Amino acid sequence: MILEAVMLQVKQGMEVEYEKAFRAVSEIISSMKGYICHELQRCIEVEGKYLLLVKWETLEDHTVGFRQSSEYQEWKRQLHHFYDPFPIVEHFEHVDLS
Template sequence: MILEAVMLQVKKDIEENYEDDFRQASKIISSLPGYISHELQRCMEVKGKYLLLVRWETLEDHTIGFRESSEYQEWKKLLHPYYDPFPVVEHFEKVHLI
């Protein structure tokens, strides 16, 4: 499993619209092969700041399966106009400690 983590900064005073559009975009991402789950967390200290966590079966499910799909174009149209600055996407894998 791969964890995609993205810190998002939404433009001022449009957070409610963003959350509404994110609900719609959630249907897009959750329909794709390799998708496991996702969650959007709202920062309590900084208005307009969110943390997006998406779990994928493999890195390629995100970087190729999602990013190169027609569904990504709809996701992008819905959500990308809200961000300033544009977010950096990072991928993580679990460290097995025992």
């Protein structure tokens, strides 16, 4: 399992519109092969700052399967204009601490 983590900064005053748009496009990502779950968290200290966490079965399910799909183009069309600066996407894997 891979965890995609994205810190998002939404343009000032667009937070309500962004959350509405994100709700609407959540069905896009949740329909993709390898998708496990996702959540969007709103920062308490910084207005307009969000954390998106998405669990994927494999890295390629995100980087190839989703990012190179027509569904991603729709995701991008509906969400990317909200971000400034454009977010950096990072991927993490579980560390076994036992």
